[in-house]
Amino acid sequence: MEIPYTVEARRDTGLNNGKIGIWLFLASEVMLFGALFASYILIRTGSSSWPRGDTILSVPLATFNTLVLISSSVTMVMAWASLMRRKLGTFRMYIGGTVLLGLVFLIVKYFEYSDKFHHGHFPSTDNFYAIYFTLTGLHMLHVAGGMAVNAYFWGPGAKQYYTNPEWFTNRVENSGLFWHFVDLVWIFLFPTLYLL
C-alpha cells in the first residue's frame, strides 16, 4: 500500500502531504513561542524594574550569532536550490555548512551561558534571567533538532537522492522551512532580549 501525494502534489490543493504537515507544525510552533512572548510582555510590564538587555548580556556575541544563523538560512536555501538543479555534491557542501553554522551558534551560546553561570547568574536569579534562559534554551533545543535532521540528510538520508530525488528534495525543503522558522524566532528573540 502506498500513501498518495507523498511526492507529487494533489491537484486541487497543489501541495504534497509533507508541505502541509510541516506548515501545520510551524503553526503550532508560532503559538508556542507566541505564548512565551506574551508571558514575557506580561511579566516585564508587571514588574517594577527591568534591566536593559545590553547592560547584562553580550551584544557583540549575540550579533555575531544572529549573523551566523542568517548565513545558515542562506546555505540552507542554497542546499535546496542545488537539489533542484540535481547537484548532489553542492547540496552536501551547503547542507554540511548549515549544520556547521548551527554548531557555531551553539558553541557561542555555550560560552554565553557558562559566562553567566560563572558570575553566579542562574534562571532563579530574577525574572529577566528566567525569561532569558527559558526562551534561549527552548530555541537552542530547536536549533539542535534542526541540526540533527539536516545532519541526517547530509549523511545516511542522502541515499534517497539516488532512488527518488524528487521526494528527497521535498524533504530537504521541509527541513529548510523548519530551519528558517528557527532563524525567524531568533530574529525576534535577539532585539527582545539583548537590545531592549
Add this chain to the structure above:
Amino acid sequence: MTSDHAVDIDRHVRVYISVFVALMVLTVITVAISRLHLSVPLAVTVALVVAIVKGSLVACYFMHLISEKKLIYAVLAVTAAFFVVLLALPVVTHSNGYWIPE
C-alpha cells in the same frame, strides 16, 4: 530538468543573495539604533519594525511564502488570528477593567 526550471532557480538564487545582504544590513542597523538609547516606547517600536521586516524577508523568500498555495495562506491566516488573541493576553491581565479611565 528543463532549462526553464534552471533559469528559474538561478533567479531564485540571486534573490536569496540580495535577501541575505539585506538581513545582514538590517541586523547592523538594529544594533546601531539600540546604541542611541532612545526612549523605551520608541526603541521598542523601532526594534519591532526592523524585526518584522527581517522576519518577513525570511518568511517570504527563504520560506517561499510570497508564492505559496492558497491552502497554506488559509492555515496561516487562522493561526495569525489566534496568535493575535494570544498576544492580547497581557492586555487582558493588566486591564483595570473600566471603559473610561478614572
Add this chain to the structure above:
Amino acid sequence: MSHPTTVDPHGPHVGHEAHHEELGFWRKYVFSVDHKVIGIQYGISGLLFLFFGFCLMMLMRWQLAYPGAPLPIIGALFGEARMPGGSMLPEFYNELGAMHGTIMVFMGVVPLAVGGFGNFVLPLQIGAPDMAFPRLNMLSYWAFFLGGVTMLASFFVPGGAAQSGWTSYSPLAIIAGSGQTWWLVGMIFLITSSLLGAINFITTTIQLRAKGLMFMRFPFFVWTQFVTAFLLLLAFPPLEAAGVMQLMDRVAGTSFFLPSGLVVSGQPLQVAGSGNALLWQHLFWFLAHPEVYVLILPAMGIVAEIIANNTRKPLWGYKPMVYSLVFLGFMSFIVWAHHMFMTGMGTAMATFFQTTTMIISIPSVVILTALILSLWGGSIRFNTPMLFALGFLPMFGIGGLTGLPLGLNVSDIPLHDTYYVIAHFHYVVAPGTIFALFAGVYYWFPKATGRMMNETLGKIHFWGSMICMNIVFMPMFIVGMAGVSRRLFDGGATYDFAQPILHWNAVSSWGAWIMALFQLPFIYNFFSSMWNGEKVGDNPWEATTIEWAAPSPPPHGNFSTEPVAHRGPYDYSLPGAKKDFVPQCEA
C-alpha cells in the same frame, strides 16, 4: 486486521518500508503503522484509563458519602501512608481528585474520541488508504503511552501523585511535592502526542479524501474531527509553554508564576518573585476552553452519524450545523476568561468574556436543535447505539443549559467552585460525551471486528447507566446551590449550612457504585463479542458513508477498489430509490 495486503507495485524508494510482506507480531499489533490498529490501541487504552479514572472517583465518593469512616476491605490496600486504618487522608483525597480530572480528560476521553474514533473512522470515512503520515501516527500513540505511564508512575513517587487539581494552579502547584513534576512531564508527552495527531488528521482530511468528496460532502463526524484537530493544534502549544515555565519554576527555581512576598506555612518563600500567578490561569484556560470543545465536538459527530443512520433520514440542517461548528471553533478561543471571573478581573473584561460566552452558546444550540429536529418524522430504529445517541441529546442539553449561569459574571460568583460546576460539566462530559463514545463503540464495533455486540446486554448497559448517571449528578446541583465547595475533602460535613443537604452526597455515591455494576455487561459484551458475536456483513446498519464500503474488518490499505464519492453523506430514503439508503460511493 490480519490480512496481508496484496497491492504490490511499489517504487524502489519505498522498498525499506516492508508493509507488503506478512509482518511479525510486534510490527502488526504493537508498533503498527496501520491507522486501524493505532485507533484500536488508542481506543482500548482510552477505555482502560476511563475505567481507572472512574475507580479513583469511586474511592473519593466513599469519603464524600461517609467522611472519615474506614473503607471496608479495600481501604487496607492503600497502606498507612494514605488510608491509615482505612480512613482516607486529605492528601490522598487531593491526589485522587487531581488525577481523576487529568486522567479522564487527557488520557480517557480525548484519546478515545480523537485518537480512537478519529484514527479508526476518519480515514475510512473519507476513503483514504491510511493516515497521511503513518509513522508519525505510531509516534503519536507512543508519546501518549509514555505520558500515561509517567502519570501512573507518579502515584508511586514519594509524596504521591499531583495534588493541585487537574488545573495545576500556581503557586500551589509550584510548592507542591514531586508528583507535580511528574504530572508536568507527563503532560508534555500528552501534548506532544496530541499535536502530532492533529497535524496528521488535518493533512489526511485535506489530502487523502476520495475523489469527489468535497468538503460539503463530508460526513458530519469528519467535520467535527477536522475542527477538533485545529483546536488541538493551536490551543495546546500555549499550555506546553506554560508547562515548560511551571517546570522551570519547580526545577530551576524561576518565578514566572510566583509573585513577590509569598509566605508558605509561616515562612517567606525564598524566590526572586515578581512573577504573575494569573498568567498560569490565562495560559491554562487558553488551552482548556478549546479543550472543552475537543471533548464535545467528536461526540456530536458520532451522534450525528448514528442519528442519520437510525432515523433513515438525512440530517436536518447539515449546512447550518457545519457553519455552527466552524464558528464554534473560532469562538472557543475568545471565551477562556469566563473560568476566571473570580480572579478580580475588571468589569469591562468580565463583560467582554460573558458576552462571547453567551454568543458561543448559540452554535451549540443550533447543532443540538438540528440533531433533535432530525428525529422528526423518522421511523426510528431503537438499537443500542441509537439509544446512547438519543441519551446524549437531553443530557448534553442539561449540561449546556446549566452552563449559562456560570457564563454570566453575576451568577457565576456565588456558584463558582461549588458542586454546581461539577454537576454542570459532568453532564456535558459524562452522560454527554461518554454516552456518545459508547454509542460509537457499539456502532463501529462490527466494522472493526466483523461481529455485532450483543443487543440485550447493550440495552441493560444503557438503561442502567442512564438512570445512575442522573442519580450521581442531579443531586450535585442541589449540593452546589446550597453552597458546598467542590474542593472539600469531607463534602462539607464540617459546615453548618451544609447539614440539611449532606445526605445527597450519599445518594450520589450510591449512584456511582451501582453505575459501576452496570458497566460490567459492557465489559463482558465488548470482549465476548470479539470472538462470539454474531457475524455480519460489511454494512450491517445499512449506512451510507464510505467506511461501510470497506470489508469488515478492513485489511491494511482499507479498500479493495478505490472509493469515489458521488453524492452527499446522508442519502437515506431517497424518493424513487430502490433501497432506503444510497451509499455515498454509489454512482
